[in-house]
Amino acid sequence: MTNMTRDFFIGLSNNRFLNNQAKKWGFSLGADKFVAGTSVESVLQEVKKLNELGISCTLDNLGEFVTDKTEALQARDKIISLLQSIHEEDADCHLSVKLTQLGLDIEKDFCIENMKAILQTASAYNIFVNIDMEDYSHYEQTLEVLRVLLQDYDNVGTVIQTYLYRAEDDLEALKDVRIRLVKGAYKESEEVAYPNKQAIDENFLKLAKQRLLGNAFTSIGTHDHHIINELKAFAEENNIDDAKYEFQMLYGFRNDLQNKLAQEGYNFCTYIPFGSDWFGYFMRRLAERPQNVNLVLKDKFYD
Numbered sequence: 190m191t192n193m194t195r196d197f198f199i200g201l202s203n204n205r206f207l208n209n210q211a212k213k214w215g216f217s218l219g220a221d222k223f224v225a226g227t228s229v230e231s232v233l234q235e236v237k238k239l240n241e242l243g244i245s246c247t248l249d250n251l252g253e254f255v256t257d258k259t260e261a262l263q264a265r266d267k268i269i270s271l272l273q274s275i276h277e278e279d280a281d282c283h284l285s286v287k288l289t290q291l292g293l294d295i296e297k298d299f300c301i302e303n304m305k306a307i308l309q310t311a312s313a314y315n316i317f318v319n320i321d322m323e324d325y326s327h328y329e330q331t332l333e334v335l336r337v338l339l340q341d342y343d344n345v346g347t348v349i350q351t352y353l354y355r356a357e358d359d360l361e362a363l364k365d366v367r368i369r370l371v372k373g374a375y376k377e378s379e380e381v382a383y384p385n386k387q388a389i390d391e392n393f394l395k396l397a398k399q400r401l402l403g404n405a406f407t408s409i410g411t412h413d414h415h416i417i418n419e420l421k422a423f424a425e426e427n428n429i430d431d432a433k434y435e436f437q438m439l440y441g442f443r444n445d446l447q448n449k450l451a452q453e454g455y456n457f458c459t460y461i462p463f464g465s466d467w468f469g470y471f472m473r474r475l476a477e478r479p480q481n482v483n484l485v486l487k488d489k490f491y492d
């Protein structure tokens with residue numbers, strides 16, 4: 190994909206007007222390939238199916254860029270009710286949340302209070318909550334919120350993006366915290382992020398290996414089979430305990446590989462987004478990979 194096309198989709202993903210409009214459209218543009226419905230009932234059915242295949246899940250009740258307190262409180266309450274449903278269904282499933290859905294752009298302390306309410310319920314049910322990492326303008330604040338939450342809760346972690354030069358230092362500071370490692374999905378300036386793919390991939394491998402040799406749990410979030418194969422070999426050579434890591438992929442991507450890894454006995458977790466606020470998430474997926482655009486166009490126009 191050319192940088193121009195990538196920038197085009199990333200630009201769309203950040204467009205607040207389109208993000209708001211899309212909530213009213215219902216699913217369109219082929220988003221249902223990558224987003225598992227709008228209701229809690231339908232997404233939990235999907236979770237159950239995957240659990241039966243030995244795959245655990247992380248649920249993202251989609252939402253970001255919230256600038257209205259009432260909307261942020263509604264998001265918080267939906268997430269708490271989702272935790273209750275996960276508990277009642279006894280699903281093998283944790284949560285992924287975005288802080289801008291919970292009021293980070295309104296007021297940091299308000300966002301922290303919302304997260305505390307979520308973590309209180311989650312810890313009563315023994316459910317882990319991961320804070321997705323958004324663009325760099327929210328990075329420092331996300332880590333600050335995490336540090337405050339870690340003072341009272343141990344069922345919370347976050348995501349570190351290997352396109353950032355500072356990723357290694359941040360991982361060192363978070364060496365006792367559960368982390369998902371990813372390459373990074375946003376358009377960032379060369380001042381903070383590696384501009385070329387090879388450097389990002391090399392940094393991913395280097396940092397993933399450091400994490401595997403460390404003590405805390407790591408989710409390896411990638412669809413890249415080169416990286417997955419190298420890390421599988423590394424884990425075997427170094428007798429890394431299976432309980433220390435899992436592979437994670439997004440719902441709708443490389444289903445064969447997802448099933449294969451689970452069948453081979455690796456801990457595997459599928460990240461499942463659901464809900465009406467699908468636009469930003471979907472545009473970032475189109476930005477990542479030209480084939481995703483082809484897949485969607487094929488379904489829309491050629492079938």
Ligand code: FDA
Nearest residue numbers: 321322348371372373374410411412413414437438439460
């Ligand atoms: P990448 O797109 O770099 O592709 C590398 C190679 O892998 C390709 O050349 C191809 O060979 C193969 N490949 C990749 N996708 C394929 C496919 N669908 N079919 C066949 N082959 C394929 N980002 C972020 O900024 N914050 C976050 O919180 C998260 N969270 C998150 C959770 C999970 C579970 C995942 C998997 C990813 C994220 N991301 C994220 C997104 C992440 O940062 C990144 O943008 C995407 O995962 C794309 O990078 P990959 O490493 O998957 O492969």
